[in-house]
Amino acid sequence: DAGVIQSPRHEVTEMGQEVTLRCKPISGHDYLFWYRQTMMRGLELLIYFNNNVPIDDSGMPEDRFSAKMPNASFSTLKIQPSEPRDSAVYFCASSPGTSSADTQYFGPGTRLTVL
Amino acid sequence: SQQGEEDPQALSIQEGENATMNCSYKTSINNLQWYRQNSGRGLVHLILIRSNEREKHSGRLRVTLDTSKKSSSLLITASRAADTASYFCATGARGGSEKLVFGKGTKLTVNP
Numbered sequence: 001d002a003g004v005i006q007s008p009r010h011e012v013t014e015m016g017q018e019v020t021l022r023c024k025p026i027s028g029h030d031y032l033f034w035y036r037q038t039m040m041r042g043l044e045l046l047i048y049f050n051n052n053v054p055i056d057d058s059g060m061p062e063d064r065f066s067a068k069m070p071n072a073s074f075s076t077l078k079i080q081p082s083e084p085r086d087s088a089v090y091f092c093a094s095s096p097g098t099s100s101a102d103t104q105y106f107g108p109g110t111r112l113t114v115l
Numbered sequence: 116s117q118q119g120e121e122d123p124q125a126l127s128i129q130e131g132e133n134a135t136m137n138c139s140y141k142t143s144i145n146n147l148q149w150y151r152q153n154s155g156r157g158l159v160h161l162i163l164i165r166s167n168e169r170e171k172h173s174g175r176l177r178v179t180l181d182t183s184k185k186s187s188s189l190l191i192t193a194s195r196a197a198d199t200a201s202y203f204c205a206t207g208a209r210g211g212s213e214k215l216v217f218g219k220g221t222k223l224t225v226n227p
Contacts, residue, residue, distance in 0.1 A: 004157075031213050042219040043158075043203065056214065091157055101145050101207020101215055106157035 004107035006092050012113045018080040021110045024073055025094030033104060034067055034077050035091040043091075049075065050097065082114045120218050121204055127224040134191040136221040138204030139184075145207045147180055148215065149189050152201045161189075161202075166209075196227045 005024040013019055025032045033048040047057040052069045060067070064083070069075040079086055089111050093104040122137045138147070146165045150158040164171045164180045164187065171178045177190040191198055201222045205215040 043217040045214060045216070048213065050213070056212075093158075095213065097213060101148075101213060103148065103160045103163060104158075104215060105160070106150075108157050 004092055004094055004105055006090075006107035006110050008110060009108060010111045010113075012115065013082055014115050015083055016081045017114075018078065019082045019086075019112060019114075021077040021090050021092075021112070023075045023077070023092030023107060025075070025092070026105055027073065028096065029094035029105070030097040031095045031102070031104075032069060032075050033093040033095070034075070035093065037089045037091060037109070038087075046077070079112075082112075084114045087112055087114050121202070121221040123221060124219070125222045125224070127226065128194055130194060130196055130225055130227050132194055132225075134194050134198070134223055134225070136189045136202050136223070138187045138189070138218060140187075140204075140206045141185065143209045144182075145209050147178075147187050148205045148207070149176075149178060149187075150203045150205060150217075152203065152220070154200070158203065191223075194223075194225045196225050199223060199225045 007022045030051055034046040035043050037043045046059045047067045048055055049069045067077045089109045091106050091109045093106045095102040095104045120139050128134055144166055146163055148163045149161045151161050152158045162173045162176055162178050164178050175192045180187045201220040203217050203220040205217045207215050
């Protein structure tokens with residue numbers, strides 16, 4: 001298996017632009033997680049899905065952020081409009097969900113820079 | 116709020132020495148996991164210890180869990196330069212949630 005795939009790996013955009021981050025989880029995994037990592041705040045869970053349904057979006061910072069999972073093999077995290085404080089590394093992770101708080105498998109991340 | 120807090124924040128040792136990192140947490144857990152992150156990469160799962168376990172080994176890794184003190188430690192024996200990375204503990208809460216809450220990590224540097 002190729003593991004969790006994220007694209008793009010790097011994104012540089014200007015304030016006010018729309019940004020879309022993409023993730024393909026490991027086939028057969030029922031759970032998908034979006035995280036944001038910064039030096040100041042560490043690794044924060046933004047939202048997670050179970051069988052394509054959003055379960056907990058309490059970590060989504062504000063209405064500018066939205067996430068979708070239209071099918072089991074694809075998810076997007078969208079920021080519209082983007083702001084400089086959104087600059088961070090965004091990770092997608094998936095887990096089989098065979099037991100509570102199962103091992104998570106992380107993608108390589110998308111490094112977002114908003115100018 | 117963050118569940119796990121690692122200690123120390125940074126650790127620098129010589130190759131061949133042992134490295135010990137600690138993690139404290141606040142509420143009841145289902146399990147505790149340790150992950151490693153190399154610079155510029157995603158996190159990689161190292162080891163999982165369940166709340167009813169006290170110690171677990173995997174290769175050069177040894178993890179202990181003390182639920183009465185709400186703490187865990189990760190020991191890397193005979194460290195290598197390739198062990199240089201950040202190490203995170205993550206806790207899964209009781210109650211069936213799939214969420215993991217990560218600490219801010221310990222940055223380990225192993226000098227050759």
